[in-house]
Amino acid sequence: MKNVFVNGYGSIGSRITNFIKDDLEINLIGVGKHSPDDKVNVAISRGLKVYIPKKKSDSFSEFKISGTIEDALDECDLVIDAAPAGHGFLNKKNLYEPKGLMAIYQGGETVYGDKAVSDLLFNSRVNYDKGFNKKHVMQGSCNVTGMGRILQPLKEKYGNQLVRFDVTLVRRWADLDETDNEVKDTIEWSENPHQGDDVKSYMGKETPLFLRAIKVPTRQMHLHIMDIRFKDTAPKPSEFLSTFKNEYGVATLYTAKGTKEIRDFADTMNFSFKDTNMIHIHANMVESIQDTVKMMYSDDQTGIVIPENHLLMQAMLFQKEYSKAFKHTEELFHMDEKKKLLEEHFALKK
Numbered sequence: 001m002k003n004v005f006v007n008g009y010g011s012i013g014s015r016i017t018n019f020i021k022d023d024l025e026i027n028l029i030g031v032g033k034h035s036p037d038d039k040v041n042v043a044i045s046r047g048l049k050v051y052i053p054k055k056k057s058d059s060f061s062e063f064k065i066s067g068t069i070e071d072a073l074d075e076c077d078l079v080i081d082a083a084p085a086g087h088g089f090l091n092k093k094n095l096y097e098p099k100g101l102m103a104i105y106q107g108g109e110t111v112y113g114d115k116a117v118s119d120l121l122f123n124s125r126v127n128y129d130k131g132f133n134k135k136h137v138m139q140g141s142c143n144v145t146g147m148g149r150i151l152q153p154l155k156e157k158y159g160n161q162l163v164r165f166d167v168t169l170v171r172r173w174a175d176l177d178e179t180d181n182e183v184k185d186t187i188e189w190s191e192n193p194h195q196g197d198d199v200k201s202y203m204g205k206e207t208p209l210f211l212r213a214i215k216v217p218t219r220q221m222h223l224h225i226m227d228i229r230f231k232d233t234a235p236k237p238s239e240f241l242s243t244f245k246n247e248y249g250v251a252t253l254y255t256a257k258g259t260k261e262i263r264d265f266a267d268t269m270n271f272s273f274k275d276t277n278m279i280h281i282h283a284n285m286v287e288s289i290q291d292t293v294k295m296m297y298s299d300d301q302t303g304i305v306i307p308e309n310h311l312l313m314q315a316m317l318f319q320k321e322y323s324k325a326f327k328h329t330e331e332l333f334h335m336d337e338k339k340k341l342l343e344e345h346f347a348l349k350k
């Protein structure tokens, strides 16, 4: 039994704990909170112990706190950092490294430059084994994880037939549970989006990926619009789509008209947090024209990285064979069943 601590209880930390608290191979010590707000009691009501930074002890006097983050870290084998972007790096330097701890970081951090948290950006479909014997590893962000689920199967099937990938990331403004983050009525564009370099860090820097990103006023998932150019005539949509038939965490939908419809279905089916934990190829939007396949898929921004964290945790803590880790993750996340339900619901009706 290994001891794990989750530092941060926002969109990502709350989801991770919800699943790993039921993992019989893990003792979840508790979660780290930094602000004395309602979420402290939410965590406690879910049976979690809450720990706080030593220097903030006074501001949590009205809450039933179990101790300091510093003390909780002394008890743990691995910490999953779920802090806001950039704070993971600071936590590494100030807390995890001095204590010699293993740590997983989230997608708001970087693997480049002097603020790098690791030299490994994890994507279970591509580099699961590289997590073995690593002390510090970064889990890719939601967009970066989603792109790997498309690019790696294509690379394996079509190899040097692939000439280039041009992607526009249409990013959500905020998450469903971020109610204090106002969704502004504007479209913003990002200069030098990090997602392209992040994908290349695990797919290979020579990957012919060209990317731009905009942010739009929605809380309902990201949408990736991707054009894939082939050396010769591109495959027909049916052949192209068959690549993803048995891919983990990739559902192929024919009748969804928008991202909210998918989340609403997830809600109807009582999927945890209304998450599907996957990407959804919109098969009705796939076209093959001369040398190019044009496609769209939506990406469950909050859910997609949660099973990935669980797989990475098993690689780092237990060096488990991929098939065994995958089976264990599936026992907690039921991704195959979710995929089946989504594909049936959004199938072409005869």
Ligand SMILES: NC(=O)c1ccc[n+]([C@@H]2O[C@H](COP(=O)([O-])OP(=O)(O)OC[C@H]3O[C@@H](n4cnc5c(N)ncnc54)[C@H](OP(=O)(O)O)[C@@H]3O)[C@@H](O)[C@H]2O)c1
Binding pocket: 007, 008, 009, 010, 011, 012, 013, 032, 033, 034, 035, 036, 082, 083, 084, 085, 086, 087, 091, 106, 107, 108, 109, 140, 141, 142, 175, 301, 302, 305
């Ligand atoms: N949201 C997504 O869709 C998504 C998807 C993939 C990856 N990510 C990445 O996951 C990470 C976390 O994002 P999030 O959306 O979960 O953020 P979030 O909802 O803002 O939650 C951040 C949490 O971290 C806590 N915190 C604040 N300062 C901290 C510190 N120094 N150390 C540890 N925890 C601290 C906050 O505590 P208090 O509330 O108590 O202040 C809060 O519970 C980021 O790197 C982000 O880029 C996010």
